[in-house]
Amino acid sequence: MATKSRIVETSFRFGCGRYVQEAGAAGRLADEIKRLHCSRPFVIGGKTALSLALPVIEPVLTTGAMPYSVHHYAGFCCVQTCHDLMETQEFAQADVVVGIGGGNVCDAAKYMAVKSERPVILIPTSAATCACFTPLSVTYTKDFRRAESYHHDREVNVVLADMDILCLQPERLLAAGVYDAAAKMIEIEQRIRGVAENEIDVGLYSSYALSRHTYERMMALFPEAVSALYRKESNKALFDLVYLSVAATGVISGMARGSNQCAVAHKIYDMSRALFPQEVKNALHGEIVGVGLLAQLYYNGRENEVEAFRRDMRSHGLPTTLTEIGVPPTDQNQKILYDSILNSTAMAGTTVEEHELLARAMKMVW
Numbered sequence: 001m002a003t004k005s006r007i008v009e010t011s012f013r014f015g016c017g018r019y020v021q022e023a024g025a026a027g028r029l030a031d032e033i034k035r036l037h038c039s040r041p042f043v044i045g046g047k048t049a050l051s052l053a054l055p056v057i058e059p060v061l062t063t064g065a066m067p068y069s070v071h072h073y074a075g076f077c078c079v080q081t082c083h084d085l086m087e088t089q090e091f092a093q094a095d096v097v098v099g100i101g102g103g104n105v106c107d108a109a110k111y112m113a114v115k116s117e118r119p120v121i122l123i124p125t126s127a128a129t130c131a132c133f134t135p136l137s138v139t140y141t142k143d144f145r146r147a148e149s150y151h152h153d154r155e156v157n158v159v160l161a162d163m164d165i166l167c168l169q170p171e172r173l174l175a176a177g178v179y180d181a182a183a184k185m186i187e188i189e190q191r192i193r194g195v196a197e198n199e200i201d202v203g204l205y206s207s208y209a210l211s212r213h214t215y216e217r218m219m220a221l222f223p224e225a226v227s228a229l230y231r232k233e234s235n236k237a238l239f240d241l242v243y244l245s246v247a248a249t250g251v252i253s254g255m256a257r258g259s260n261q262c263a264v265a266h267k268i269y270d271m272s273r274a275l276f277p278q279e280v281k282n283a284l285h286g287e288i289v290g291v292g293l294l295a296q297l298y299y300n301g302r303e304n305e306v307e308a309f310r311r312d313m314r315s316h317g318l319p320t321t322l323t324e325i326g327v328p329p330t331d332q333n334q335k336i337l338y339d340s341i342l343n344s345t346a347m348a349g350t351t352v353e354e355h356e357l358l359a360r361a362m363k364m365v366w
Contacts, residue, residue, distance in 0.1 A: 010257070011257075012203055012254055012255060012257060013134075013135045013155055013254050013257075014155070014250075014251050014254040014255070015130075015133040015134055015135065015155060015156065015247070015250040015251055015253075015254050016122075016132075016133050016155050016156035016157065016158065016159045016250070017155055017156070017157050017158065018032070018157065018158045018159070019133070019158075019159045019161070019247055020032075020158070020159065020160050020161065021159075021161035021163065021239070021242065021243055021246075021247070022161075022162075022163060023162070023163045023164050023234065024056075024162060024164055025123075025160040025161055025162040025163070026053050026056040026057055026123050026160050026162040026164075026165060027056050027057070027060055027162075028060075028160060029041075029057045029060055029061065029098065029121065029123070029160060030057075030060040030061055030063070030064035030066060032121055032158045032160065033064070033066060033096055033098075033121065034064070035158075036096060036119045036121075036157060036158070038095040038096035038119060039064075039065075039066050039067075039095065040066065040067055040068065040093055040094045040095045040096070041061065041066060041068045041069075041094060041095075041096050041097075041098045041121075042068070042069055042071070042090060042091050042094035042096070042097050042098065042112075043057075043068055043069065043070045043071065043098045043100065044070075044071045044072075044073040044085065044097070044098070044099055044100070044101075044105060044108065044109055044112075045070075045071075045072070045073060045099065045100030045101045045105055045125075046072070046073060046074065046100075046101040046102065046105055046125075047072060047074070048101075048125070049100045049101035049102070049105065049123075049125040050070065050072065050100060050101075052125055052165050052168065053100045053123055053125065053162075053165060054070065056162070056164075056165075057098075057100075057123075067093075068094075068098075069090035069093075069094065071085060071088075071090070073085075073101070073104075073105050073108055075104065075144075076104050076139075076140035076144055077103075077104045077105075077107035077108040077111065077137060077138060077139050077140060078108075078139060078140055078141065078142060078147075079111070079139050079147070079148075080142065081108070081142075082108050082111050082112050082115075085112065086112055086115065086116055091112075091116070094118070095118060096113075096118055096119050096120070096121060097109050097112050097113040097116075097118050097119070097120045097121070098120075098121045098122075098123070099120065099121075099122045099123070099132075100122075100123045100125065101123075101124070101125050102124070102125060102126050102128055102129070102131070102173075103128060103129040103131035103132075103138075103285060104131075106122050106124065106131040106132040107131055107136075107137040107138055107139070108137070109122060110122075110135070110136075110137050110152060110156060111137040111139070111150060114137075114150075114152045114153070114154065119157040119158075120156055120157055120158075121157060121158040121159075121160065122156060122158070122159050122160070123159075123160045123161075123162065123165075124159065124161055124166070124246065125165055125166070125169065126166065126169040126173035126174070126177070127166060127169065127173065127174055127177040127241070127242045127245040127246055128169075128173040128174070128176045128177045128180070128284055128285065128286055129176075129177060129180055129285050129286065130177075130180075130181070130245065130246050130247075130249040130250040130253065132156070132159050132161075132246060133156065133159055133246050133247055133249075133250030133251075134156075134250045134253050134254070135151070135152040135153075135154065135155045135156060135254075136149060136150065136151055136152065136253075137149070137150045137152065140273070140277075141277075143277055143278070144273070144277040144278065144281040145273065145274055145277040146270055146271075146273035146274040146277070159246075159247075161242060161243075161246060161247075163234040163238070163239060163242070164234070166234070166238075166242055167228060167229065167232055167233055167234040167238060168229075168232055169229065170229075171226050171229055171230075171316060171317065172284070172316075172317060172318070173284070174225065174226065174229060174241070174245075175222075175226075175286070175313075175316040175317065175318055176284040176285065176286025176287050176290070176318070177245040177246075177286055178218050178219075178222060178241070178245060178286070179286045179287075179289060179290035179293065179313065179318065180245075180249075180285055180286035180289050180290075181214060181215070181218060181244065181245045181248075181249040182215050182218065182219075182290075182293065183265045183266060183289050183290075183292070183293055183296070184207070184211040184214070184215075184249060184252045184253070184256075185208065185211035185212050185214065185215040186215075186265065186293055186296050186297060186300065187263035187264070187265055187266065187296060188204065188207055188208045188211055188256065188263075189208065189300060190263050190264070190296065190299065190300045191204065191263065192204065192205065192208060193300070193301075201257075203255045203256060203257055204255070204256055204257075206255050207252045207253075207255035207256040210248060210251065210252050210255070211249075211252045214244045214248045214249060214252065217240065217244055218241055218244050218245065221237045221238075221240055221241045221244075222241065222316075224237035224238075225237040225238040225240075225241040226316070263296065263346050264292060264295055264296045264299050264341065264346050264347075264358070264361070265289050265292030265293045265295065265296040266289060266292065266346075267292070267340075267341050267344050267345075267346040268288065268289075268291065268292030268295060268337070268341065268365060269285065269288045269289050269292055270344075271337055271340040271341060271344070272288050272322065272325075272327065272337070273288075274340075275333075275336060275337060275340065276322075276326075276327045276333070279325070279326040279327045279328075280322075280325050280326060280327060282326070283319070283325045283326070287318055287319055287325065288322075288325065290313055290318055290319075290320075291319060291320060291321060291322055291325065291365050292365060293309065294306050294309060294310060294320065294364040294365060295358075295361040295362055295364045295365050296361070297309060297364075298357075298360065298361040298364050299357055299358060299361040306364060321365060321366055322337075322365050322366060323366055329366040334362070334366060337362065337365075338358070338359060338362050341358065341362070342355060342358060
């Protein structure tokens with residue numbers, strides 16, 4: 001049977017007000033800032049992300065007579081780090097937040113923008129997550145431990161997905177995004193199995209329909225998109241895969257309203273970050289979720305697909321166990337992770353038989 005689900009967010013927030021995906025999209029930054037009636041951007045980003053984007057955005061900001069400040073943001077999205085930046089004089093003088101980079105920088109930029117009542121523009125440098133699209137910030141402590149998730153009351157203003165930048169991302173990041181996006185279909189499938197269609201929340205059922213299409217298309221496009229990455233150029237397969245991993249997956253999350261896609265695989269991610277923060281700190285979100293999907297597949301009754309799924313992950317250089325990620329497979333570690341998943345919302349309303357099924361499924365992650 002499906003596990004019990006609950007609606008966390010009552011509104012359907014579909015992600016962002018304006019999504020631009022094209023070659024040279026970052027060069028539109030000044031125009032998008034003007035469209036928001038702003039003129040003084042506060043820019044944050046990781047070292048690599050800034051090295052890719054600043055040569056594109058600095059000339060247009062200068063030409064547009066927009067005084068800006070640039071700040072290196074390292075590590076995870078941390079509330080304290082965000083508030084430290086928000087207390088600077090440069091932030092006080094800014095009227096728009098610009099985040100450049102991966103999921104943690106995007107989450108930090110969204111958090112800072114919402115808390116300070118400023119608009120936010122995001123320039124993703126990888127398709128490893130849909131974080132640039134979703135009105136959500138996942139936060140961590142200074143020691144990399146999973147903390148609180150903030151469901152924001154407004155959407156991202158603008159996303160500029162620049163294919164000249166996104167075609168330079170490593171295969172590891174693209175692959176992590178594919179498996180993170182794949183989790184939506186596999187986890188929602190578990191939520192609705194055995195439930196009559198007229199008894200399923202319309203948003204959740206719509207989310208499932210789109211997630212199924214996204215899953216099938218991503219897997220078909222994946223090999224050709226990876227070939228484009230190795231040539232450091234964009235083609236239609238890579239363009240479509242980025243769109244599906246970021247925009248389509250962001251809409252899927254919005255339709256599910258933040259409650260129904262977070263089943264076993266994402267709970268394994270959450271609990272791994274909470275229980276083993278140092279061991280998994282260098283792993284990508286999609287890598288841990290991908291490992292969790294092996295357990296999710298087994299739990300969904302698709303155990304005959306687990307090994308093929310594992311082989312596909314390995315072919316793209318992804319880890320397939322928490323042991324490979326760095327968590328020792330001790331009896332204690334296995335028990336504490338199982339107990340944490342069992343007592344989480346992912347297993348709400350389940351039976352003893354399903355608890356035993358979970359125990360067998362959890363063996364897949366070690």
